[in-house]
Amino acid sequence: MDTKQASRFGFFSKTWFSGLYWQLSLTFLAVLTLLAGTYVYITVTSARTYFDAAQQRLNSQVAGRIVQYMSPFVEEGVDEGSVQRIFFNAMVINPSIEVYLLDTAGRILTNHPPNQSLLRKKVALEPLERYIASGQTLFIRGGDPRSETREKIFSAARVERNGRLSGYVYVVLTGERYDSALALLLGDHLAQLVSRTLAVTLLVAFVIGLVAFWFITRNLTEITSTVHRFREGDLTARIRLRATGELAELAQTFNQMADKMAANLEELQMLERLRRELIANISHDLRTPVTAIYGYAETLWLKKNELADTERDYYTHIIRQSAGKLQHLVEELFELSKLDALESTPQREPINIRELVQEVYQAFQLQASRKHISLSCTNGAGVTIVEIDAGMVERVLHNLVDNAIKYTPAGGSVAIRIAESAAAVEVSVADTGTGIAPDVLPYIFDRYYRRAENQPNPPPGGMGLGLVIVKKILELHHAELSVQTALNQGSRFSFRLPVRRG
DSSP: OOHHHHHHHHHHHHHHHHSHHHHHHHHHHHHHHHHHHHHHHHHHHHHHHHHHHHHHHHTTTHHHHHHHTOOOEETTEEOHHHHHHHHHHHHHHOTTOEEEEEOTTSBEEEEESTTSOOSOSBOOSHHHHHHHHTTSOOOOEEEOTTOSSOEEEEEEEEEEETTEEEEEEEEESSOHHHHHHHHHHHHHHHHHIIIIIIHHHHHHHHHHHHHHHHHHHHHHHHHHHHHHHHHTTOTTOOOOOOOOSHHHHHHHHHHHHHHHHHHHHHHHHHHHHHHHHHHHHHHHHHHHHHHHHHHHHHHHHHTTTTOOHHHHHHHHHHHHHHHHHHHHHHHHHHHHHHHHTTOOOOOOEEEEHHHHHHHHHHHTHHHHHHTTOEEEEEOOSSOOEEEEOHHHHHHHHHHHHHHHHHTSOTTOEEEEEEEEOSSEEEEEEEEOSOOOOTTTGGGTTOTTOOOOTTOSSOOTTTTTHHHHHHHHHHHHTTOOEEEEEETTTEEEEEEEEEOOOO
């Protein structure tokens, strides 16, 4: 077994014995046990109530028959001998009963069996009166003289003498003998119920629950396993479920998140690779002017007493020219970094775009004439107001015209043109230079792109930072840079700005 399989086996073991499956199973078992206990309690209570109601209905005439066969009261009080004899005979017939003779206030005058202790000396008469008034059909419980709080079913009848109420016969239908016998029977019944019916029912329900929970949690196990693999570095791990509902939505969400994370990671890796290439490219472009500056400066130092004035002037010119290239490159890098960090934001103000274009045109006339290039500007007359950052847009025009002159051979031409429409003004810079090869065109705005050393038609801007800056500035102005080019036929760069009216 390899490490991955062992890790997965260990993971499943942990999930199986301590995961959601067993938590659900044990919870289900606890709920089943609670329900079983509740069922037993309700069953026993209902059965007890049912048998009490049935016994009270069947023995409703017991107290009345006792009253028919006795005259408990005599002039001196209670005929104790007669009463005990009648009570004894009643208990012989029904040993589960207890018989009490009450006065009109509910006080116990005598009872049978007489030698048992009583915790109540008085019985509440309200339940007795309700029972007698209902025709001895009401299911009701009365006070148990052998308990301070317990109530039991009873039969009751009035005892009258000379047409007047003289007391009550109160028969508790479930005496202590009944309670003892019922407790034994109830224990046996519960033992059989729990050991047979209830145990089998619990076992079957628990097994069915285990199977059901397995079907429910197996999808969760698949999800958890896939998340674990993804966390361990397997970025190809995806959840494959055939389920529907919330679990399917969870799996789909995770897969989408994993796809996005994998894509982001791949993009970060690509950016890191491009960053290293950019550093290498910058190092290469910086090395050329730095090497020239260092070489010619060292020559001036070593041969300061041997060089003629013309040679010294030439070396100084080369140093100055290389320092200018180095300064230009550093400025471009600095400006691009500020644009990327959003440190440079457009400070918009109303500007006459025609005047701005004219200033740029005049600034490049000397450079174009030195290279024997015809520089023209179709500016038109009038005032065209646009809301822009004048410095930024001037930098855009400067970079475009500078690139056009740089890659146009002597005898060629560069044309700056303004064309105004109803809602916008288009500014374009066209040249008759080398043009841009189709395989290079997609990369001219890519700061990381570097042409091969033997490429005959390099993209404008050397490293491309000049055009990257142009594109960044125009994006901040919500303007788009368009390119039309053909190899060895020239290029045309243009952008549009909204005109401010009124």
